[in-house]
Amino acid sequence: MDPVIIAGAGPVGLTLALALARQEVPCVVLDEGPGKDEQRLARTAVLREDTAALADRLTGLPVAAAGFRWAGWRSMRRKQVMRHITFGPDEAAPVHLPQHVLTGALREAIASERLIKVAVESRLDSIEQDDSGVTAHTRGPRGTWWRGSHLVGCDGPRSTVRKLQDIRFPGRTAVERHAVATLRTELPWPGEALLHRMPPWRTSGPSAGEVTARPLADDMWRVDWLLPPGKDLVTPDLLVARARETLGGWNGGTTPSYELLDTGVHTVHHRLARRWRVGRVFLAGDAAHLLGALGTQGLDEGLRDADNLAWKLALAWHHGSHEGLLDSYQVERRAVVAARLRAADQSLPVLRAGGLRSAVPGSARGHDALLTDGHLGRGPLGAPGAYADSPLASPRAESSVDIGTAVGAQVVDVRVTAEDGSFVRLRDRMGRGALLVLLIAPGTGVWERKHWVTAGIMPRLAAAVTALPQHAELLVAEDYPGAAPHTVLLIRPDGHLVTALGGVRPADLYEAAEAALGGPRATAEAGAHTS
Known part of the structure; x- marks a missing residue:
């Protein structure tokens, strides 16, 4: 029987390939790139306990140990600590790691997997379906035709698979923008993630004054500054100024020594594909949904897509297609992500508004609770579906x-x-x-x-x-x-x-x-x- 074709060699596509191989289903992964991932320390992922365990189980490697398990969570508003949570050794805690570390572990596991073939420099440009399978064509130095039982588009926000299947991708553009820097330094809260709203050294409003610091291994921190609406250019000088200002604010006015390792701008979009299945073709990960405002984690949801789809595709591959089972993938996963997007879109106007709304007694703690849910994977913003x-x-x-x-x-x-x-x-x-x-x-x-x-x-x-x-x-x-x-x-x-x-x-x-x-x-x- 023909293998499953997976378009896209990011974390979701590689996870799906390994999950299928563990169930004795052969796969072909179409990788547009050279088979290596750019090492960007400013591009990281926060995994909930179960998705970190999924990565460990599939790779046979301690992926979670390669990241950093948060020791706690601290949220502040101006100078006041609004919430402080510590995670014991046996408690569920988020794991934070650079995305290239995750993909590297997945690629290492795939290299020794006999059922997975990775076709590098292979860009998908056509898909044809019939009653018995899918035919796909790739262009590039190794351009050729591929035959598969099913095809899954894990090819990101600009998904070629989604476009070839004429699937709409409605939603909102640039819901939030963050300036990002990864630093090696010491902060007063070792191992604890921090959300600081309206820090006293910022006077340009609550949106411009929200800062998040997430610990990484080796004394590294990813720091995100929420930017005001608009498309103002984020220059290196601006990022250095923000970093010095923030580190000084957290250390009593004295900027500690630090090493600036990587920078970037993270723009959050909210989109949801109308359909996640067209016959033998499926969408997963960023090809199917984009989210990420208020601390929610799009990659975490993408790994859940792969986990949900893998066992259903494996049963269909081994025992013949069962339409009800395959249809359930879209019904289950799309509903969960839609609920997450709906919760975020309903919360955004309240959380980002200033003026009278933010002055209502008790509102600050309510807002803090919502943001904590998003960052820690709890409640309507973050809990597993x-x-x-x-x-x-x-x-x-x-x-x-x-x-x-x-x-x-x-x-x-x-x-x-x-x-x-x-x-x-x-x-x-x-x-x-x-x-x-x-x-x-x-x-x-x-x-x-x-x-x-x-x-x-x-x-x-x-x-x-x-x-x-x-x-x-x-x-x-x-x-x-x-x-x-x-x-x-x-x-x-x-x-x-x-x-x-x-x-x-x-x-x-x-x-x-x-x-x-x-x-x-x-x-x-x-x-x-x-x-």
């Missing part, structure tokens, strides 16, 4: 129970016992194309597996798991937030909860699994080519 209204959701059964995780949301990463008796993290079993069935059974972490694997409800549950319509892995955990003993969780390959059942209910478990796979397959689909 849940697929509560997904077409893959199953009807609530009589045996369904409520636990600490809502249906459609990401499950909590707990320690589990795998089928071979080893103790692993639940997150480590994701992304393999299998459904996960998790039994909550206190005491199993104390006794050897041989003593409980054939006792109680385990044999009946194991038989029910074997009978599911898709390969599933049976796991056992001592406990899970909000779950009573003998609760059974059904989890999608991308870590989102399908259902929680009170006890072993084979019929209910089968129905939920079938719904999570897009519903019953038609007879023609059931007999499709299976590679």
